[in-house]
Amino acid sequence: MKITSYISVAYLAIFLPASILLYTIVPKKARPFVLLTASFVFFWFISEFLIVYLLISILSIYLLALCLDKLKKQRSAALAAAASKEEKKAIKSKNGSKQLAVVIVGVLINIGILAVLKYSPFLFTNINLFFRLTHSKLAVEVPNFLAPIGISFYSLQAVSYIHDVYKEKIQADKNIARVALFMSFFPILMEGPICRYSDTAEALYSGERLHYRNLTFGAQRLAFGAFKKIVIADRLNIIVTTIFKDYEAYDFDGGLILLGAILYTIELYMEFSGTIDVVIGSGEMFGVTIPENFRQPFFSKSITEFWQRWHITLGTWFRDYIFYPVTMSKPMKKLTKNARKKLGRDYGPMPASIIAFFCVWLCNGLWHGAGWEYIFFGMYHFVLISLGSLILPLSNTVLGKLKIDRNKWPYKVFCIVRTALLVCIGEMIFNSRGIKDSLRMLRIMFTQFSFKSLFDGSILSIGLDAYDIIILFVAIAIVFVVGIIKEKGKSPRQLIAAKPIFVRWPIYIGLVVFVVVFGAYGAGYLPIDPIYASF
Amino acid sequence: MKEKISRSTIKKIIASVLFVVFGIGLLGIASFCFTPERFHTDSVKDVKPYGVLAEPENTLDAVIFGDSEAFSAFSPVQMWQEHGFTSYVCSSASQYISLTESFVRQTLEHQKPKVIFLETNAIYRKMNTDNPTLAEAEKIFPVFQYHNLWKNLDPAGINENEDDYCWQDDLKGFKYIDIINPSRNPDYMKKTKAVKKVPGSNLTHVTNIYNLCKESGVELVLVSAPSTINWNYAKHNMMVKLSKQLGVKYIDLNVEKLGLNWNHDTCDRGDHVNYFGATKVSKFFGDYAAKTFSLPDRRKDSAYSDWNALKEKYDDVTARSKTK
Numbered sequence: 105m106k107i108t109s110y111i112s113v114a115y116l117a118i119f120l121p122a123s124i125l126l127y128t129i130v131p132k133k134a135r136p137f138v139l140l141t142a143s144f145v146f147f148w149f150i151s152e153f154l155i156v157y158l159l160i161s162i163l164s165i166y167l168l169a170l171c172l173d174k175l176k177k178q179r180s181a182a183l184a185a186a187a188s189k190e191e192k193k194a195i196k197s198k199n200g201s202k203q204l205a206v207v208i209v210g211v212l213i214n215i216g217i218l219a220v221l222k223y224s225p226f227l228f229t230n231i232n233l234f235f236r237l238t239h240s241k242l243a244v245e246v247p248n249f250l251a252p253i254g255i256s257f258y259s260l261q262a263v264s265y266i267h268d269v270y271k272e273k274i275q276a277d278k279n280i281a282r283v284a285l286f287m288s289f290f291p292i293l294m295e296g297p298i299c300r301y302s303d304t305a306e307a308l309y310s311g312e313r314l315h316y317r318n319l320t321f322g323a324q325r326l327a328f329g330a331f332k333k334i335v336i337a338d339r340l341n342i343i344v345t346t347i348f349k350d351y352e353a354y355d356f357d358g359g360l361i362l363l364g365a366i367l368y369t370i371e372l373y374m375e376f377s378g379t380i381d382v383v384i385g386s387g388e389m390f391g392v393t394i395p396e397n398f399r400q401p402f403f404s405k406s407i408t409e410f411w412q413r414w415h416i417t418l419g420t421w422f423r424d425y426i427f428y429p430v431t432m433s434k435p436m437k438k439l440t441k442n443a444r445k446k447l448g449r450d451y452g453p454m455p456a457s458i459i460a461f462f463c464v465w466l467c468n469g470l471w472h473g474a475g476w477e478y479i480f481f482g483m484y485h486f487v488l489i490s491l492g493s494l495i496l497p498l499s500n501t502v503l504g505k506l507k508i509d510r511n512k513w514p515y516k517v518f519c520i521v522r523t524a525l526l527v528c529i530g531e532m533i534f535n536s537r538g539i540k541d542s543l544r545m546l547r548i549m550f551t552q553f554s555f556k557s558l559f560d561g562s563i564l565s566i567g568l569d570a571y572d573i574i575i576l577f578v579a580i581a582i583v584f585v586v587g588i589i590k591e592k593g594k595s596p597r598q599l600i601a602a603k604p605i606f607v608r609w610p611i612y613i614g615l616v617v618f619v620v621v622f623g624a625y626g627a628g629y630l631p632i633d634p635i636y637a638s639f
Numbered sequence: 640m641k642e643k644i645s646r647s648t649i650k651k652i653i654a655s656v657l658f659v660v661f662g663i664g665l666l667g668i669a670s671f672c673f674t675p676e677r678f679h680t681d682s683v684k685d686v687k688p689y690g691v692l693a694e695p696e697n698t699l700d701a702v703i704f705g706d707s708e709a710f711s712a713f714s715p716v717q718m719w720q721e722h723g724f725t726s727y728v729c730s731s732a733s734q735y736i737s738l739t740e741s742f743v744r745q746t747l748e749h750q751k752p753k754v755i756f757l758e759t760n761a762i763y764r765k766m767n768t769d770n771p772t773l774a775e776a777e778k779i780f781p782v783f784q785y786h787n788l789w790k791n792l793d794p795a796g797i798n799e800n801e802d803d804y805c806w807q808d809d810l811k812g813f814k815y816i817d818i819i820n821p822s823r824n825p826d827y828m829k830k831t832k833a834v835k836k837v838p839g840s841n842l843t844h845v846t847n848i849y850n851l852c853k854e855s856g857v858e859l860v861l862v863s864a865p866s867t868i869n870w871n872y873a874k875h876n877m878m879v880k881l882s883k884q885l886g887v888k889y890i891d892l893n894v895e896k897l898g899l900n901w902n903h904d905t906c907d908r909g910d911h912v913n914y915f916g917a918t919k920v921s922k923f924f925g926d927y928a929a930k931t932f933s934l935p936d937r938r939k940d941s942a943y944s945d946w947n948a949l950k951e952k953y954d955d956v957t958a959r960s961k962t963k
Contacts, residue, residue, distance in 0.1 A: 115773045316651050349819060350907060477885075571790040601849065617665050621673070623787045 107149045110294065111333045112383040119146065123290070127390065128314055129271035135311030139289065139390065140281055145254070146290035153250035157221070158288060161214050165262045166283045169209040169269045169276035175203050176272070189599070197294070203270060210266035218259040221251035226474035255586065256471055257296040258287050260421050267303045273412050274301050278332040281307040291386035295379050297397040297417035304392055322389035324597050327615050329584075335579045337375035339624035344368045351545065359551030361545050365532035369524075370580065372531060375579035376415075400587045401527075407488045410527055418471070422464045430460040450497050458490050464487070478540040484530050505531055506508030531590060586628055649939075669782040689785075690808035691729040691746050699750045700934045700945070703812075705735040705758025710757075710893070712864035715811035716953040717918065718925035719909030719946050723936030726752075726928075736761050736844040737774050743848050747855045751887055754932045755852050759863045759878050761872070762845055765838045806922040809952045815914055816898070817959055822901035822909030828893050829869040834872035834880060834959035842881075845897065849885050858932065861889040865899055865920060866910030890927060897923045914957060 107114045123142040127135055147155045186192045228246040235242045265286070268274045277283050286305040294419040347356065347364030356364075377398045387394035397416050404410035411419045430436060436456040444452030470484020520564055529546070536542035557563065564570065589596045600611055688708065691702060696855035701724060703713050709730035710853045718726055727743050741759055777784040837845075852859040861882050864869055871892050902910055904916030925957055928934055937943040 117772065169894065350818065352820070553690070568788070612658070613662050613665055616662060617669060620666065620671060620782060621789050623786065626784060626787060 107146065107290060110291070110386070111330050111566040114149075116330070116382075119149075119290075120389075120605040122312065124319075124389060132311045132313070132484050133223050135339055136281060136285060136309045139308060140285050142289040142292065143285065145258070145289040147288060149252075149295055150254070150294060151252035156248060156311070157217055157252050157255065158258060160217065161258060161262045162280070162284045164190075165210060165215045165265050165287075166277070166280050168206050168266055169283075171206050172266075172276065173208065173276035175199055190329075196569045207270045208268055211263055214262040214266075216260045218251075218255055220251045223470070223474045224249065228561065233309050254293045254295070257292065257294075257298055260298050260418075260425075261300075263288055263425060264298070264421060268301060277301075278311070285309060289387070289392070292394060295376065295383065296415075297380065297383070297395050298421050299395060299417070301572055303395050304387075306394045308390075310391075314389065315391065318391050318407070319389050321597055321601075322385040322387075324386030324600075324612065326383050326390060326620070329378040329383075329385060331579070332374040332378030332381065332583060332614060334623035336576060336583070336621050337371045337378060339568070339572055339576060340367050340374070342572075342624070343563075344371050346566040348537070356548070356562075357557050358549040358551070359555045360557045361532075361549045361557060362528070362553070363563075365545075365549075368535050369531040371537075373414075374583070400591050402524055403415055403520060403591055404523050405516060406492060406523055407485060407526060408492060409426050410523055411485070411489075418468070422468060426464050427460045430463050431456050436460070449525045450496075454493060457493065461486055461490055472534065477533060477542055480539050480542060481530060481534045484533055488526060488530075510524070572624075581623075652845060666780045666782060669786075673782045673785040687808055687812050687814070688731045688742055688763075690812060691727045691742070693807045694727060694750065695857065696749050697751050699752045700723055700724040700751050700937075701727045701754050701756065701932070702746055702750065703730070703756040703758060704739050705756075705762075706728045706761040706764065706865070707732045707911060708760040708813075708853075708864040708866055708869065709758040710812055711816065711906075711913070712917050712920045713924060714917050714921040715812040716809075716813065716946075716949050717921040718928070719938070720950060720953075721777070721922065722925045722929040722934065723938040724925075724929060724934035725943065725946060726811065727808075730758065730761075730812060733764065734761050735764055735769055735839045736848075737766060740789040740844045740847050740851070741777075742772060744849050747857065751783055752857055753934060754858045754928070756860050756862045757770075757845070757848060758927075759861050759874070760866065762837055762841055762881075763835070763869075763874065764841075765853050766841065771840075782792045795938060802804060809949055810956065811949075813917070815956050816906045817904040817912070817914045817916040817957075819913060819915075820905060820907050821903070821905055822867045822905050824867050825901035827870070827909070828872055828875070829834065831872045833873040834876045836870070837877060837881070845881070846885070849887065853898055859885070859887045861887060862924075863891040863893055865891075865892050865897065865912055865916065867901060867905070869910065869944055888931070890924075892920060892924065896921060 107119060119142075123138070126142070127138045130138055144155065147158055169429050177196060181182065182199070183192055184197045186195055190614075225246050225248060228244050232246065265283070269276045282305055285308045286299070286301050289299075289304065289308055292299060305430040344364060344367050347360060348368065351364070353359060380397045384394045384396070395417055399413040399416065401410055401414035404413055431440075436459065439459075440453050440456045443455045446452075447454070465486035466479065467482075468485070469478045469480070472478045472481065503510060503515075510516075529549075532545060532549075533542040537544060564573075568576075586596050589599065600608055601612075690701075703726060705707050705713075705728075707730065710728050713726075713728050715726040715728060718724065729736070729746060739757070743755065760962050763957050773783060819959065861878055863875065863878060870891075875891050876893065879892065899912065899916055901921055904912050906913035929936075936949065
């Protein structure tokens with residue numbers, strides 16, 4: 105069996121029901137092992153023998169965390185026995201260095217595997233490019249490694265586990281099965297979210313029995329995820345592929361390129377958040393709360409807020425394991441101290457923050473892919489966020505003088521539209537075929553902007569007909585309404601569950617029939633692979 | 640208390656069963672509505688391959704199956720005009736070989752062509768568990784296969800005779816594309832002894848197609864359409880091997896002299912040929928098919944006058960190419 109996506113017949117109709125059935129019929133003590141076995145089998149289905157990399161990661165963090173635990177106990181014992189302050193200081197320093205060395209080994213193993221498998225071809229290609237540019241006859245062979253699907257997700261989980269044990273946020277787990285389950289729980293393997301040990305490990309290993317409510321609520325979330333992916337994302341893929349692949353051949357104007365950027369952003373959101381709905385719904389069925397990865401990102405009023413609502417677990421990972429360690433490092437603290445004296449309180453912390461932002465966005469870009477376009481994508485957001493921070497005091501002053509109230513709806517709408525447009529341009533860079541292509545598309549967008557092709561019927565000649573466009577409008581409107589309900593702090597599923605059966609059931613069955621009838625699958629539609637699984 | 644819990648459990652089980660029954664019932668109703676027999680309309684854009692099912696019984700001399708490589712490269716109307724045999728391209732974008740098998744089976748229920756051409760690119764398309772599973776589901780609930788016909792749910796367009804497929808394609812499955820987007824690797828057929836294996840269970844489906852043709856007394860021929868992106872010599876070698884194993888003919892248009900100019904005759908950098916390339920491919924292929932399989936010239940046969948009438952429509956559609 106080969107599983108290529110969570111939103112597939114193989115997963116939704118075979119693998120998940122079989123896992124639920126097995127989980128139900130075995131005794132409580134055996135349930136975590138059913139989940140673990142299912143997870144390893146799932147990994148085999150998606151990446152076959154590359155499972156060995158996952159096993160190395162699990163074993164490494166399990167052993168290194170135990171090593172950290174041992175060092176911490178040794179330190180406590182030695183400190184208790186120490187007589188003088190100097191002696192205690194020496195013990196802390198020596199033990200601290202050993203602990204740090206263990207953490208570094210853990211990071212090197214896990215990020216090292218990721219770097220070699222994912223980034224070495226990019227690095228070697230660029231080395232060869234450098235040789236060519238310098239007219240050197242030297243050349244290195246570009247390796248071609250196979251990387252397991254989901255390595256970018258579980259490697260970050262591995263680092264977070266080691267780091268959290270080091271920082272004593274969690275205890276080292278003596279149970280390797282629980283660590284393995286935390287790393288490999290099958291719903292999160294392909295596209296995350298990036299879970300922390302404290303979020304999921306206990307619930308995964310508890311072997312709680314299945315509950316009717318969890319099963320039904322989980323299934324509803326699964327259906328909604330499939331709706332987003334099959335009805336919206338897969339349908340948009342037709343027009344988006346044409347615009348991005350053939351924009352030169354069709355001689356599109358800037359208006360259609362901008363439309364392509366907007367539609368790709370919607371496709372990406374529907375595909376990724378739809379998959380995450382299936383992931384969270386699957387977890388919910390087993391009684392495991394998987395952290396949310398999206399919180400209505402298109403209601404954001406700034407780029408910073410957008411990244412707090414989009415791929416949340418990646419953002420918080422970068423915040424906790426890159427941004428904070430960089431800003432809290434000794435050189436940065438010193439820089440902030442000096443900058444405060446010269447630049448004042450408002451601008452003083454900015455140099456250190458901007459350096460930390462640079463590290464975060466370089467890593468963010470590279471995490472998405474080994475290519476200059478991804479680095480460009482990261483730098484684009486770095487510049488936007490840094491500029492946002494730099495001009496905030498100035499914009500506050502200007503808005504004050506113009507008597508524009510930040511809390512009034514016209515200004516909020518302006519901010520939301522501005523942020524969405526900036527995000528779409530970023531995603532256009534992200535989806536281009538390389539840095540040259542993204543610059544070419546940006547040039548056309550700004551120098552040949554026109555609404556002509558949006559209204560002269562060309563839009564209907566590139567893959568979608570009027571019927572498809574109507575379905576897209578209806579489906580996106582449904583997702584938008586659900587978003588508004590959630591934004592108001594209410595749960596759409598609970599609201600529906602509170603309705604009588606003759607209202608509830610037509611909604612549930614209607615959703616499934618909608619996906620079956622209006623889904624973009626079968627003859628004439630190109631099936632798309634999960635976009636984020638390739639990261 | 641215990642009794643209460645068990646009652647509530649029974650209630651939940653009954654509710655779940657009823658829910659599933661309602662769901663299945665609705666899928667059944669949708670399947671009853673969404674079958675291609677029920678529509679006679681000319682706007683079924685995404686379901687060109689189904690048009691083969693609407694061709695009058697036993698009127699096709701050749702049928703070409705495959706994915707987008709097939710509908711881009713072969714023009715049945717041009718081949719009719721030049722040689723007078725009838726053909727249809729039953730292909731859809733990214734078609735899986737399992738779906739091709741299903742189309743071959745359905746076609747052979749209505750047609751007895753002299754030859755069936757299987758374009759080989761679909762043979763290399765990797766399938767996952769979904770394809771055969773969905774194919775099985777389609778047999779029970781045809782809505783999974785024909786759901787896209789919702790675009791034509793016009794009560795006035797519903798066919799009264801449920802057994803007849805009505806919608807016919809004027810281009811007979813060919814897709815007209817006049818975009819020019821040059822190839823970046825025109826020298827793609829570099830000789831090698833390497834053999835590119837066919838993935839997974841795809842060979843089983845090819846064998847099934849071969850058996851279906853054999854049972855119907857139809858000759859099966861493998862054909863590779865020109866593509867600088869999808870085709871190479873290692874795949875060519877595999878198809879030579881496969882054709883010998885099956886005992887069928889194989890023609891690779893990537894190694895034939897068609898006069899293709901990859902700077903002009905492709906719409907997407909060599910992935911597919913455009914109308915200009917298709918004209919050259921169809922000229923060569925029409926010659927080959929007519930001569931090799933002695934396909935009849937029916938241009939003067941009044942029973943096929945509909946085919947002669949297609950010329951005007953074909954010229955209308957392809958008129959735009961004259962400005963390029």
